[in-house]
Amino acid sequence: MADIEPITIAADHKSGSIPADFEPTIIAFVCNWCTYTAADLAGTSRQKYPPNVRLIKVMCTGMVDPKYVLKAFLSGADAVLVSGCHPGDCHYINGNYKARRRIHLVHGILERFGISRERLRLTWIGASDGIQFARTIKSMVAELKKMGPAITDMKQVI
């Protein structure tokens, strides 16, 4: 099909009116083999990270259907993190490559409806990267506090 103009995204539409006590909610889909283990390691090695994240363990990032991501946003999540094994390390050989294509697709579509790509992150955090996991959550929370809530009026999202 022929060219159409690229969508220009208006600056995050909600900025400017962030409640002072805003605590972002992050839903994280983490793979059993790498990032979940990393989160576990972060805990056992007493790494501190903000309690804003809700972990959902999945067997592989390749099984994260975009509708889970979408449902998270529509239920009030301010950001979604999908995290798994580094390329080449996938327990199921190539699940993370499939996840990357899918997230690329979802980025494009959600961006169009005002959910910027900073709110949907895909990261590779290996099983031994407990520190990296804690750091990722910290930086996401700090960033989200500046950005404000993803959806300001949940009643309008039917």
Next chain:
Amino acid sequence: MEETYEIKGADRLEALRNFLGSLFETDNIGSILVPVQNETTHTIMPTLVSDPAVLAMADPFAPCFPLNGAKLVSNLTKRPGDKTMAVVLRPCELRALVELVKIKQARMDHLITISFDCPGAYSNKVFNRLPDRQEGHTLGFLKKRLESGFQYHDQDQDKNEISLTTACSICTSPFPENADICITLVDQPADTLGLFATTDRGRELLMGRTSSVKSLPETRDESIKAVLDQRKDAGKKVFEVLKSKTATLEKLGSYLSVCVNCYNCRVACPVCFCRECVFNTDVFDYEPFQYATWAKNKGSLRMPMDTVFFHVTRMIHMGLSCVGCGQCSNACPNDIPLAELFVSVGKEAQKGFEYGAGKDLDEPFPLSIFFENEFQDVTGI
């Protein structure tokens, strides 16, 4: 340029019928799927014809597009057969069929695809209310469309003109590209159709069948370009308005506010192929207490719920295959302008993968492949 042929008849419809009739003369074509007008009701529906006499009512050029025929071809070809069938499809139907073949929902091994310069169609509601829908209507419609160079008539500007559907008026691929046999109307005289083949199968069929070998009108390329330019401009305007109306999920909620979750758009969509859609499964069969909790948390719960969820999920699931046929709008009982929404989202999604839905059978569906060193910018913080 491909070798081109021409067929003659008293008018464009007769020329087409003559050609389709001649296909039956080759033994291996047993049936043709083509829109045929019903003698009593004058409705036009895709019909599987095996008796050449029925072709006298064949009317694929009518501004009537009751459903996307790709799904029908999927029904007809899902098991291997040995009889060759010909199907007459609009270019968007053909694109949908190509998408279905890629995901193994249809076969092309015993199929001859025939497509044509598509003059566009009215919505079902408009067409079914036309007082005069007989043969003369189609010819008059064709004449008008061709004389205006397939221009888009804005009903706001000219009250006497009936508007084509939005999907048709912003369609930038109305000319057949990858059919076995392509039929051309643009710049042809009223009693002539041009023919060319884009595949070996098509070439074989055309060879010897049509006596007069002629090149297509020299002005064709220019005329096509003019149509496409005008369509792109029309599309740009439509998409701009759409973007401002759907810039946030809240606004999208307002855009879809009259949706009753009937899922007709999903049924009408030719590339929404799942046998069991997740939205019909137990996943969405919530318990009564869940509704109560949600209503309490939000203060109120608009029902039926999950409307935005359904539509955006559909965009993600089939946006990459969206061929822009506009049947979603056609099927909507509450006239939600879904076609432009899906076309616009689909085009951008496809651009992200440098993919064109239905363009090329050999181009793999983007989510069915992956490479090691691609989309590096997607990951990381």
